[in-house]
Amino acid sequence: MSTSPVTPTVVLVHGAFTDAASWSGVVAELQGRGVPVVAPPNPLRGLACDAAYVASVAEQIDGPVVLVGHSYGGAVITVAGAAENVVGLVYVAAYVLAEGESVGELQGRFPESPLGASLVQWAYPLPEGGTAVEVSVAVDAFPSVFAADVPADVTRVLAATQRPLAASAFTETAAAAAWRTRPSWALVAGADRAVNPEVERFGARRAGATTVEVEGASHAVAVSRPAEVAALVLDAVRATR
Template sequence: MPTPTVVLVHGAFTDSAIWFGVIAELHSHGIPVVAPPNPLRGLASDAAHIASVAARIDGPVVLVGHAYGGAVITVAGTTDNVAGLVYVAALVPEEGESLGELQGRFPATELESSLRRWTDSAPGGGEAVEVVLAEEAFPAVFAADVSAPVARVLACCQRPLAAAALTERATAAAWRTRPSWALVAGADRVIGPDAERFGAERAGAGLVEIDGASHAVALSRPTAVARLVRDAVHAVTRPPRR
């Protein structure tokens, strides 16, 4: 099998820049990478977009999802050329489960009290609720192990998430038919380590935990994240034992 292309899918309140260090690490090992924008408009539509990105790639793909991006790759990962899934401080839903239901299994984190909401016009008419993290809360809640200047920049560059994405039910669970790996951020104050661990274990994912890592682990610990992604790439390209 040729070396898979890694498709990095960011989560809510950020963009593909959160993968900067991970991309550099993967490139240094000769692994091709694509880091498309995640629209953050809804689970079904976001997954359809990422699935279309994967389908356009010639050869196998390993999908990597951070946070809400984990839910997106769970649905998009049924695309024919997806060979594996990697979850980074991510939500890993079951088919038919919403993210609100998944997170509701565990004590609330600081996310809920830190959200700021507004109503905006929706495509095609009507209104939609969008959410971001309050700028003053962002550094401590999202990026506690990132330098203060960088955390402040991230806070003012947030991309909002359509709140409806939290109540949509996952239409597929690709981890049932694809090998998966997961990284739990031990000091995540957005999703929470217990929720990340539960989803990863339910999916039978190869699990790595990083004590003290914040929700922004892809930015603060890029070498560790890239190492897990490389493990996944190597595993899906290794010839089967006879």
């Protein structure tokens, strides 16, 4: 008796300065094609912590998983992708790290984007006492830096609801690079002003990822171009089922 191939569950991992709702358009596209989808919250508290959480989500899913990471979420899936049932990785305007490499180190090899000068610092309490630093994008800079191709009324909401990233996440190094043992795909946002597109291209090439470039797309490409993002994810799903 023959058995039908199992469709992998897609786990969408958002990056810094946004939340899982940023995947709404992509979720709708994938669900419309019968693909199971989960979009968990990324804690944004540090690479090891965040990757452990995402890996735990993947490991509790019955069957194969394709991890999709946007921006800093790409660094997270690079580590979390070592989970046994992960069969593919999709990077969306993302950092693709090597073992022992940090987001700040990779980014520092290329001309700085406008993001760095647009960050504002906040303090948050630590469980063991004391405080640490987290960063978000200044509200007035958010439209041009993060979401230049998103309607202004939507961008105002995105700026108000952004989730800060622990500053330590920029310097924490990756304990693993799952793309070395998993097939990968990458989408480069051609007009990204948060992550230099050259950072995205370099990481994709190094990982041997099947790559598409969306010309004119901002960093918020999952919001502005959900059909194009979903099309690449569907390619990964078809290739790994």
